[in-house]
Amino acid sequence: ISVKLEHGAHRLGKRTDKPMQAWRNYGLGQFIHWGVYAIPGGHWEGQYYPGAAEWIRSWKGMPKDAYDNLYKQFNPKKFNAKAWAKQAGDMGAKYVIITTKHHDGFCLWPSKYTDYTVANSPYKKDIIGQLVEAYDAEGIDVYLYFSIIDWNHPGYRSTLKSEQDRKEYEEFKKFTRNQLVELLTLYPSTKGLWFDGSWDKAWTEQAEFADALGKELREMIPGLIIGSRFRPDDNGNRHFDTNGDLIGDYEQGWERKMPNTIEDTNGNDWDCVMTVPENQWGYHSDWKGHVKTTNELIEMLVKAASLDGNFVLNFGPDGQGNIRSEETRLAAEIGEWMKENNEAVYGCGYLDWEKQDWGYYTVNRETGKKYMTVFNIPVSGALRVKVPGKTKLNKAYLLNDPGASLELEEIHRNEYFIHYKPASATDRPFVIGVETTDAKIEDGHYQ
Ligand SMILES: C[C@@H]1N[C@@H](c2cn(-c3ccccc3)nn2)[C@H](O)[C@@H]1O
DSSP: OOOOOOOOOOOSSSOOOOHHHHHTTTOOOEEEEESGGGGTOOOOOOEEEOGGGGGGSSSSSSOOHHHTGGGGOOOOOOOHHHHHHHHHHHOOOSSEEEEEEOTTTOOOSSSSSSBGGGSSSOSSSSSSHHHHHHHHHHOOEEEEESSOOHHHHOOOOOSSOOOOHHHHHHHHHHHHHHHHHHHHOOHHHHHEEEEOOOOOHHHHTTTHHHHHHHHHHHHHHHHHHEOTTTOOEEEESBBOTTOOOOOSEEEEEEEEOOSTTTTHHHHHOOOEEEOOSSOSSOOOOOOOOOOOOHHHHHHHHEEEHHHHHHHHEOOOTTTTOOOOOOHHOOOOOOOOHHHHHHHGGEEOOOOSSOOOOOEEEETTTTOOOEEEEEEEEOTEEEEEOOOTTTEEEEEEEEEEEEEEEOOEEEEEEEEEEEOOOOOOOOOSEEEEEEEEEOOOOTSSBBO
16 A cells, blocks of 8 residues: 655656657766866875765865865866767767766856856856757757755755754755756756755755755756656655655666666666766776776666666766866767667667577667667577567668678577677677567467
């Protein structure tokens, strides 16, 4: 039985409107984490900060007032919004999520509700405005990242311990609402908001306020898309309310991790946001540990599409506004692969055929066309394909050579080998298109 909630999920089931259908079909997105944390880039006075670079203010090795004065040095002379948008377009990103304000509270737009903004830095100009314009011009939908946590605002609290806390937090709530209304007013082409830092206990007590705020924002921009990390329900639950229903338009639980099965996704829309190194969102000048390869990232992208999710790859520009060379190379190589294979990603989702070891199935939601993206070629060269009971596999072809059919061998009912040995050694995954029909027998009923 479900309990009555005033501020639980405001909708059950997947949204089917056009803006959400477009969201569902993006496949690949770009995350941009940029702010004053890019200036120290994970170091301070010669000391290496091992944590996530955008969190350096919370590090004991970083004096808070030193950090809070960094904005007086923020003057990214190399910043070129058009170049960033072009690079994202060439990579094949269909949407971008841009940090307007991270946990430190520094605003990349000229907010009139605080002095801690780019307008009061040597750079002066509106960064969000330039990025929105450039990405819109590139045909890449813009989503704005907004952190509820704001270490700069005097009224911010992680928990409310006293009446004084509550009083000051009321000012913080008004400020938060004002900044969000300001952002959607200044940048009305925004397609959605990606909230972060909403885990604090203080915020999870604000069900009524946050529910009303969400309604107000959705009224400002029809079709606005907001994930499950924005607001709590009556009992402080986030992502899923007390009845287990998703609070928001898609599940925002996959940060630096991915679901493995369709069951893991609870049948919801979802996005996975991913860093290139293990855990750096903002610019860190000295990446340590494993840096993901192009093939690893392509596999995450295709795996996400195969499980009805979007994959969002993070970029952390440096203090001058440069995109670093590792990210530039990844964007180019992913883009090269997408140019040839994006038919298996864009507009594609979960095909409920039995998962096989060679890789992932995706199916185009409009056309029903089915794709196999192969990462692991068996030593035999025989790709095993199990199809559902009523399905017959008629043809398999390389996406980049649709004319030539691959040799099919029926093993037994509903199971085939597609014989494939690459002509030359390939170091990238490749896509096989498959054509099927529902298997009927003479008298027209299914076997
Ligand atoms: C999208 C990413 N979310 C932010 C984050 C993640 N976390 C966090 C905090 C505690 C445990 C696990 C994750 N805190 N802030 C990161 O700073 C980045 O913005």
